[in-house]
Amino acid sequence: MKKVLYRHLFSKVLGFSLLLFSTSFYAQEEAASTEVVAEDVSAAGGDAAKGKQLFNQNCAACHALDRKMTGPALANVEARLAEDEGLDKEWLYTWIKNSPGMIKSGDAYAVKIYAEYNQAAMTAFPTLSDADIDDILAYTAAPPPAPVVAAVADAAGAQGDSSGGISNEIILGALALVFALLVIMLILVNNTLRRIAEANGVILEKEKAQERTPIWKAFAQNQFLVLVSAIFLLLASAYFAYGWMMQVGIDQGYAPVQPIHYSHKIHAGDNKIECKYCHSSARVSKHSGIPSLNVCMNCHKSIYEYKGNPEGPSADDIANGYTNEFYTGEIKKLYKAVGWDEENQKYTGESQPVEWVRIHNLPDFAYFNHSQHVSVAGVECQTCHGPVEEMEVMYQFAPLTMGWCINCHRETNVKVEGNEYYEAIHTELSKKYGVDKLTAAMMGGLECGKCHY
Structure with missing residues (x-):
């Protein structure tokens, strides 16, 4: 010792x-x-x-x-x-x-x-x-x-x-010693009581094992219990089967690995780059579009390495391998894809396509227009795509189901200020039905033909 x-x-x-x-x-x-x-x-x-x-x-x-x-x-x-x-x-x-x-x-x-x-x-x-x-x-x-x-x-x-x-070893050793002393004391007390009982002529009867009917046999003999259990299992199976079938085609949480790692947390979060700077077609088009690599090169001609957040990487980033060297290596992949010669600061003309993996994918029979929601309705990107400024790996935030869209049309108020078309509709509805707030549902946003061809 x-x-x-x-x-x-x-x-x-x-x-x-x-x-x-x-x-x-x-x-x-x-x-x-x-x-x-x-x-x-x-x-x-x-x-x-x-x-x-x-x-x-x-x-x-x-x-x-x-x-x-x-x-x-x-x-x-x-x-x-x-x-x-x-x-x-x-x-x-x-x-x-x-x-x-x-x-x-x-x-x-x-x-x-x-x-x-x-x-x-x-x-x-x-x-x-x-x-x-x-x-x-x-x-x-x-x-x-x-x-x-x-x-x-x-x-x-x-x-x-x-x-x-005090070290943990000393505390654990003391507790183990106290437990051992208690066990010894109980054994000694039990032996002492047995000797006293035998000295006074007290006979200790041993417990006899009673034969009992097995649980499974008792359950099988009770017909009512069997019927109730069968009904419960059938209902539970139907419930879980319905829940599983309702998830078919719903990819909420889907986060595929991309050929070039792009961190929305660094670009949209740390550097405050607006979403529509890269996804510019969301203002005027049905689709938000995948940004051209030339958009990336607007900045990365000069930003050739990642020097990290001034506060330093978090423990989770280090555990996942998101180091400065990792991000710098992804920038090199970008250069290779666009054919950029770092040494001579010019394009070589030898570009390679990047096979991005699509994350948000609606059924072909569902119509959705980004410009109508972004430019006309003024819906923020985070409403559907979640807190992208916090996402290291982009994933599908919302379920994008029909019920989810309908609830949004029922609950979200339309911004009528500065829009003469919506102001006229709101005025007519107010006169006729006393409508205070105008929603998309009140303007026919729940009609089948609005979203389905």
Whole structure:
């Protein structure tokens, strides 16, 4: 027992020593990296922290530090231009503030960049001061930060868990000991009472096993019970058979795996992209339509990797494999489908079709018009499709049955404001029947021919 105690004590001391060592080592490394960054910042003549913020606000849409995008990579751009082209910082000031003017003036390197990047002039930033540009250049010259090691936090958490309170092993051991003592006491009391009874001449009769009729035989002999059970089983079978047949063709909860994983949670939720930006035909057409991949490329020409939510991935996302690397890999699938060459920032013409799996599918004999509901009635997408902004994997939210549609037509009030046609109908119904609220059902929304050909 002592060995176990010493072993636990030794492990605690060893763990605490490792924690202090790793913490001090990390602090030294962080201090060293801070000194290096400070030296780079002082050498560049700007504040890299402020420069990062300015870079993300003004430059990140077209430039990255380590790769070519709509514009060239900007890592160490000041040093590269000075070494390769002989250009000083004053040239950069002028170029950033008025790039179209430099192209028109015939500056050799400005014309070269303009021709290399599809004759698309860089946006001018006249509001940036020389100090702001110095900060941006300091950020582009600073080395990338070292990845933060999470082992220190894990060690601290483990140390906190092991040092606080009584361990579960001790509590379980104490309860097991108390239970064993109670069992022993009951056995001793039972033996003592038996000896006292035998000493006083009390004869203990043993219980005789009585022969009983088996339950199944007693059940079979009771005709009334058999009849009631048979009726109950028949009714229950009919009920479940009816429920199963009523679910035929209803795919509520259907969530197929798509060839390219698309997260509505990230696009519609985190980034607040409106549904009708991608499904634009829902405003004017019967169908909402599958967005063209060119719509995706409007953003993903510049967004080539997923850097994650600022709050970090949740435990469920990590368990399901939804990491930054996973989402970046899905963007690469998009590039392959449209034939996009990342390195040269142009289309190759070698595209591949994406076989999307349809989720919402009405019967052929049912008519539904998206534009009538979206543009005329003003129905929100979430009314039928559920909270899409929270869906990592898109699924069918509503049952889409006939009864579900009819209930909506009966209960939903029509927006008559600003629509002369509906206002006229509402006025006539109010005069004739005293109608206060106008629903689709009152305008013939329950007629068979409205939804069935």
